[in-house]
Amino acid sequence: MTIQLGQIAPDFEQDSTHGPIRFHEWLGSGWGLFFSHPKNFTPVCTTELGEVARLRPEWDRRGVKPIGLSVDPVEAHHRWEADIAETQSATLDFPMIADPDMRVATLYGMIHPESDPTVTVRSVFVIDPAKKVRLILTYPSSTGRNFAEIIRAIDSLQLTDAxxxxxxxxxxxxxxxxxxxxxxxxxxxxxxxxxxxxxxxxxxxxxxx
Structure with missing residues (x-):
């Protein structure tokens, strides 16, 4: 499936580190940052998740709820949290979706077969309070995301909306x-x-x- 700017973000229900999540219900009336990771226990992803956790004051200031996804089960996510806390000095306080059957990854077009059919690329979706997709970024697995740029883009979206x-x-x-x-x-x-x-x-x- 191809997600395009301006369309309603597809809803889903899936297990996560914070329990079962119905995506639209979880988003509520605020902004959402939905981002995927190729695989648990990988170096770049570990640094990214630590950064998102450290940026909690910035997300809260903008009314943004972060949520991650990886194609591993919840149990593996919880084990990974310990590594992130140890190496990044940050505690994950946002949910990580478990997607071992790649159902959500497929729904959002996060699987790029020509890149690697077994894992997700580094996808980013910024979703507004109307549940519309407002920003899409895709990084290769070898390139860590620049979350300062993502925050800058959210600032632009929120300012220009007003x-x-x-x-x-x-x-x-x-x-x-x-x-x-x-x-x-x-x-x-x-x-x-x-x-x-x-x-x-x-x-x-x-x-x-």
């Missing part, structure tokens, strides 16, 4: 943003009384601070 703006290249929170071309100059002046800079009629920058 305003008629977009974020330009290399944007970081606090930087100038782009005014939507759908707004006329008159509408933009009403919406952004602090003023804006017009580089081209279609390229107007405004400071949000």
């Amino acid at each position: 305003q008629s703006i977009a974020t330009p290249v290399n944007w970081e929170p606090g930087d100038a943003v782009v005014i939507s071309p759908k707004l006329s100059d008159e509408e933009a002046r009403r919406k952004f009384p602090q003023g804006f800079r017009t580089l081209k009629p279609y390229l107007r920058l405004v400071d949000m601070q």
Whole structure:
């Protein structure tokens, strides 16, 4: 199955380290970060899970619930948690879905047969409060994810959902943003009384601070 931006994230019910999870019910009314790992007890995945746990204050600040997946059973997930705590000095406080039959991985297109038909690639899905998929990232198994970039993208999504703006290249929170071309100059002046800079009629920058 191919997941595309804007579609409703497929629902499922599956066992996890926090017990059985019905995905949409677990997401509730907030944002979700759903990410997969090729296999338990692998080096890159161990560092990633430790980082997601360390970033708990950042997820909470943005109303984001992280949840992982691996094609191993729950018992193996629990054993892996001990290794993560020992090597990464971080305690997993979010659920890890057990997917030994690859049912969820197949549902979300996480199995890439030409890469490896037995494990998932490093998939990332950011899901909004309406259960819509808003961001998709896919990494090869050899490349660990940059969670700072994932947080930056979530910041952009949450900011642009609330305003008629977009974020330009290399944007970081606090930087100038782009005014939507759908707004006329008159509408933009009403919406952004602090003023804006017009580089081209279609390229107007405004400071949000």
